Amino acid sequence: MAPALVMAQDSGNGTSRVGGGQSPYLSFCQERFYKEDDGLLRCNWAVNFNFACFVSYPSNKVIQEGSKISEPEVVGECDNGERIIKLLHY
Numbered sequence: 001m002a003p004a005l006v007m008a009q010d011s012g013n014g015t016s017r018v019g020g021g022q023s024p025y026l027s028f029c030q031e032r033f034y035k036e037d038d039g040l041l042r043c044n045w046a047v048n049f050n051f052a053c054f055v056s057y058p059s060n061k062v063i064q065e066g067s068k069i070s071e072p073e074v075v076g077e078c079d080n081g082e083r084i085i086k087l088l089h090y
Contacts, residue, residue, distance in 0.1 A: 024069055027043075028046050028048060028049050028051070028087075029055075029087075030043070030044055030053075030082045030084060031072075031074060033058045034085060039064065040062045040063070041062065041065055044056070045061045049084055052078075052084045053079070067090040068088075068089050069089055072085040073087075
């Protein structure tokens with residue numbers, strides 16, 4: 001998937017800048033905690049694979065289902081056999 005460049009107009013002085021939108025995030029969690037519930041994605045969200053192995057309970061962080069860029073994908077297992085998924089989202 002190639003990133004798209006968006007030109008945004010600055011309303012102040014008429015200059016343009018590259019970007020104009022929010023950067024995507026990559027989040028990881030244990031597959032057994034992943035739930036899609038009333039437009040929200042719930043899990044034990046972590047910033048990387050290793051942290052996802054050590055967070056043993058669902059977090060209070062939720063992700064809006066509409067911000068999902070890709071479907072959850074299994075990317076490996078922790079030492080204890082827990083499967084870890086990753087999700088690309090805004």
